Amino acid sequence: MAIVTARLKETRPGGWVVTVLVGILAVAWLVPLWLVVVTAMKSTPEYFHDASQWSLPEDPLQLFANVRDAWFTSGMGAGFMASLLYGVVAGGLAILFASLGAYSITRLRIRWPFFWFVLVFSGTIFPFQMYLIPLFKLYQDTGLYDTQLGMILFYTAIALPFCLFVMRGYFATIPRELQEAARIDGCSDFGIFWRIILPLSWSPIAVLFLFQFTWIWNDLLFGLVLSTSDGVRPITPSLAGLQGQFAHSGPPLVLAAALLATLPTIMLFLLLGRYMMRGLTLTAAGRAGSE
């Protein structure tokens, strides 16, 4: 605290006024979260009984009962597991395929390396609305509609271009001498990729995985269009469906469901927030004005 006040003094005279004003805003920013948590801790009768709806819950443990109810309502639990699967598998596959491509483009004797990069990266320039109708048609025609395989394939594809952008940029910074030395030792092209290049790239891979997992987990649009049944449908469309029964199920249950749908990404943020913010600046550099 002494350091804080010392720094306040040296910055400028109005410094503490600013600190207090922004502090009020920060508190205001937490109010909706507070309301969500408090409401999710109430039983439905308790919620409707309380006129202000701002009072503290009688029994905070009611939260677990509400989350359990939410898990078994409107396919939320199945959606949770499905989203987990899509985020991990599609996020991982996208990074793997993008890394293979980036390796070929930056290190192997491929013709028109820049063409292949632009071809794949052009997958980020269209608004998502451009993909929806033909994808729906394609999925209906091929039987991919409403299957986990279909969801994984699409999420892998949509995550790929940005992964390629990052991995290509990162591979270019790895010294070529490493590759030459490994080759002299008799390492194959794939061996160099798998045992040298990839292990050196864990830090961008971690940031990308965090970023793509969060993106896939949070996606609503493609989940709505490409899936319909419990077990295939991701968690966000399930939540949107539950939302339709807001008055019927009661706000505590719906907000408990919203908490459930938020849990993994909030946990990731609290644990690895620094990397997430770094991912954000990466995105800004990579696809500002595209998407």
Add this chain to the structure above:
Amino acid sequence: MASDAKPRKANAGKATAPEGTEVAAEASRPFGRLAAAAAPYLYVTPMVLLVGVFLLFPAADTIWLSLTKWNGIYPPTFIGFDNYLNLRTDPAFITACLNTVYWIAGLMLLQVALGLALAVLLNTSPLAELYKRILYLPAAISGAAIGVIWYAIFNNQLGILNAALRFVGLGDLAQAWLTTPPLNTFSMIVAAVWQGLGPTIILFLVGLQTIPRDPIEAAQTDGANAWQVFRYVTLPLLRPITVVVVGINLINSFKVFDIIWTMTQGGPYRSSETLAVTMYRESFVSFRFGYGASVAMVLTVVAFAVAVFYIRAMFQRLEVQ
């Protein structure tokens, strides 16, 4: 990268690159030589196939579908530019355009301008790290959950906000936040800003940290006040990151969907739709796929126009420097 493509073209027939020892070793066997030349393409095959089939082909197909009438059951029939002509007089489309303008204005004012101001204030604050974390927290929540949370706050009868207003005796201020246009759009913009302000501030803070201290100190020595320093020194130096943030926010205004879909589904009576929501509703609720495709095309053309503006601004910055 493009430079080393040329010499290869010259001896493409021989397929033995000058320094490729392992290729030379296998060159004696014609099959091995072919495999070695093809291998690099195998590495790009998965990503090219996935992006081609699931992104690029659909994008091209939408262009064609926008010129057809198609209900999803019978084959599409070609109708030329009729969809686009019909858009001009479609009240729902015009409302969606107007709402998209509201979203742009709202995000520019509440997210970009406010975000810049807060970033400048936070830049010298000792509690910046804590505030940054708090303001960024909602950005970790999905748009769908944001919509659900703010629906619970803004809901007319069951909403927390109206209940609180009545409770403290300000019942007159209670509003039908989500059912009165255009108030419903403004309410949803508030929800979106709650989610998006944190990331905007962080981008501006990154920009502020790259600004050298010298010009600011020089201006202060010359007697410039805080506002003058901001206006004539900080702001011009922040131009690169401002271009990025404005670009991102413009694009976000066009593609906002999740929050609207969970809070109002574009209603009541299609009063709070934006172009992204109109596209979805026409296609997957009304099953007018050709018409929906034409809305997607309009959205894309406008977004591309914004991108061109954005790229030009980037080049102007390069010329200035």
